[in-house]
Amino acid sequence: DAKTTQPNSMESNEEEPVHLPCNHSTISGTDYIHWYRQLPSQGPEYVIHGLTSNVNNRMASLAIAEDRKSSTLILHRATLRDAAVYYCILRDGDTGANSKLTFGKGITLSVRP
């Protein structure tokens, strides 16, 4: 799987939007961009994924650069419960729908009340 680069940490204020960046300059044409998060002492949780177009769901939005070399996870109104480690992961669509996830260090999001 291609490599992603994320900042180590980010701070946000409660009820403000949060933009979590991810660089993936070596992304291939068949790589999907997935985001997972891990709350303290819990298992990872799927957040969102996309290929080329921006995506929205009830949890977040995913903005993908036109050249696909970077993406941004957007939490529209951060809550204290959003404090977690957020992982940006590339998955090769050619290897099939079901394949392993390769986790990096992720970005640790802190939310100030």
Next chain:
Amino acid sequence: NAGVMQNPRHLVRRRGQEARLRCSPMKGHSHVYWYRQLPEEGLKFMVYLQKENIIDESGMPKERFSAEFPKEGPSILRIQQVVRGDSAAYFCASSHPGQGAYEQYFGPGTRLTVT
């Protein structure tokens, strides 16, 4: 619809004992993955199984570790002759073939402590 279930949630073993970790995937899911998270480290893939088949075991240590997903019952991750370095959180995930999102659903993990 119950989520992915793992048991036990906490497991303490002495060096040299065996550890058995169980994972029941979400209803209708036939794909199971095991990941390990060592203290202060990231999640590492271990093995990917479908019913009665190991699909990818590229992350499994060569010795003492084995995994199975029988036709009936939960998936089992077995660690023989545990050592202190096996102390970690072990997470199981499952997925459903054919769903468009292909997301993996994770369980709460089993925290193994080797004394």
